[in-house]
Amino acid sequence: MAKKSRTKARESAPAPGEVGPRQPCPCGSGKRYKACHGAEGGDVYVARPFEGLPGECDLVAMRELVPSATAPLTIKGHDDRTVQLCSLLPAASPAMHRESGQVWLGLQVQHSFGDPSRDLAAVLEAALASTEPEVIGLTTPPGPGPRLQDLVTSETLDVTVHEGFDFWLADLDDSDELSAAMEQANEGAIPTRRLSSVEAAYWCDVSTKEHLRWVMPEPEDALLTALARLHVAGADVIVPDARFVGMFRAHGLLAPVWDLPLGTGAEVLDEPAAAFKAALDEALADTSDLTSEQRSARSGLANRQVTIR
Known part of the structure; x- marks a missing residue:
């Protein structure tokens, strides 16, 4: 009887455009794909998550390069409300339902579940459904659901770059405590x-x-x-x-x-x-x-x- 081969079966070569299990994960973690986003039960990695959205390049810039900027978004089914897309919110919050009733959506956040577009859509829907002022975030992967491309109806992205973060207080009454906190935040804003x-x-x-x-x-x-x-x-x-x-x-x-x-x-x-x-x-x-x-x-x-x- 022939001996069984002790050599492990070679992993099949990836199809064109796919990432092989032993290749570096394209997310930039430095790990192999099979130990990162390709792990069993791991998050699905989307290489170009904002493709198809208006102002895709500006979205990427606001998320990764620009300290303080805002842009209004119109959302399907919410024609009477304007969502304010922000580069950064206080405490890097993903979304906020403000006391004024406004909904703010933050791009620079501390979590990443593989598809930023799906993450943003999940917190945006939660913020729009909220009836009380609160901060909305994600502690676990959002699971299947709409992506930002499915919700945004804006045809352009009109970006306003700010010198600091004074817009955080635009819909609040002035106070000495808030002014002091704002001064500290503004010191870290790169012109x-x-x-x-x-x-x-x-x-x-x-x-x-x-x-x-x-x-x-x-x-x-x-x-x-x-x-x-x-x-x-x-x-x-x-x-x-x-x-x-x-x-x-x-x-x-x-x-x-x-x-x-x-x-x-x-x-x-x-x-x-x-x-x-x-x-x-x-x-x-x-x-x-x-x-x-x-x-x-x-x-x-x-x-x-x-x-x-």
């Missing part, structure tokens, strides 16, 4: 401005440096190739003495980052950003083979990505 000439590009000042962070909707492979063409051509500099330093990867999108000379400010960036967007669109449309120099540049760009989990 940020949204450019008006292009989508989802944000200037910020971190005191020792200024940056331009720009969330882009193009597929990663195509965007890397186009940026490599521009880099080799010396056309990836937004303003003189600026430096393209790398990219964030967040929620299925890339956000290129430039270091800017101190004192640049946001006001001078609109025109050069629009010119760069035109050059980028031209590079994206270029289907010619990359030169060896461009391939090398593309490899270097791919290595300068930081995944935001």
Whole structure:
């Protein structure tokens, strides 16, 4: 009788577009997929959770890059109410039913159950159903149900960037205690401005440096190739003495980052950003083979990505 093989059966290769069990989890945890979002009974990982929503790139920016911003949302079945989408709420709350009756939805939260869109929809529905002022959050996975795409009826996302968090008190009476707490919160807000000439590009000042962070909707492979063409051509500099330093990867999108000379400010960036967007669109449309120099540049760009989990 032949001996049974002691070699374990090889795990089947993943289908195109899927993540293999031994591959790094795309959430950025550093674990293998089978020990993270691919674990039995684990949360389903959605690589691009905000796809299809109006202002997807701005949503990603508000969730990961912008300290203080708001945008109104209209919700199916609640035409008489406007939900205020916020980058950050007090204590990183997921949602709040305010004393004024307003519903606020927070993007920057401390939980993550694999699909931020489903998480947001769950707390939003709970906040809309609430009849008393309260904070609504998630302590366990929300389970099956609608995603934000199923609830939002807004056709655009009109983002307002704030200098601090004074909007937290917009519907409350003033008090010395609240004013003191607000002053402390505002001290931690990084000055940020949204450019008006292009989508989802944000200037910020971190005191020792200024940056331009720009969330882009193009597929990663195509965007890397186009940026490599521009880099080799010396056309990836937004303003003189600026430096393209790398990219964030967040929620299925890339956000290129430039270091800017101190004192640049946001006001001078609109025109050069629009010119760069035109050059980028031209590079994206270029289907010619990359030169060896461009391939090398593309490899270097791919290595300068930081995944935001």
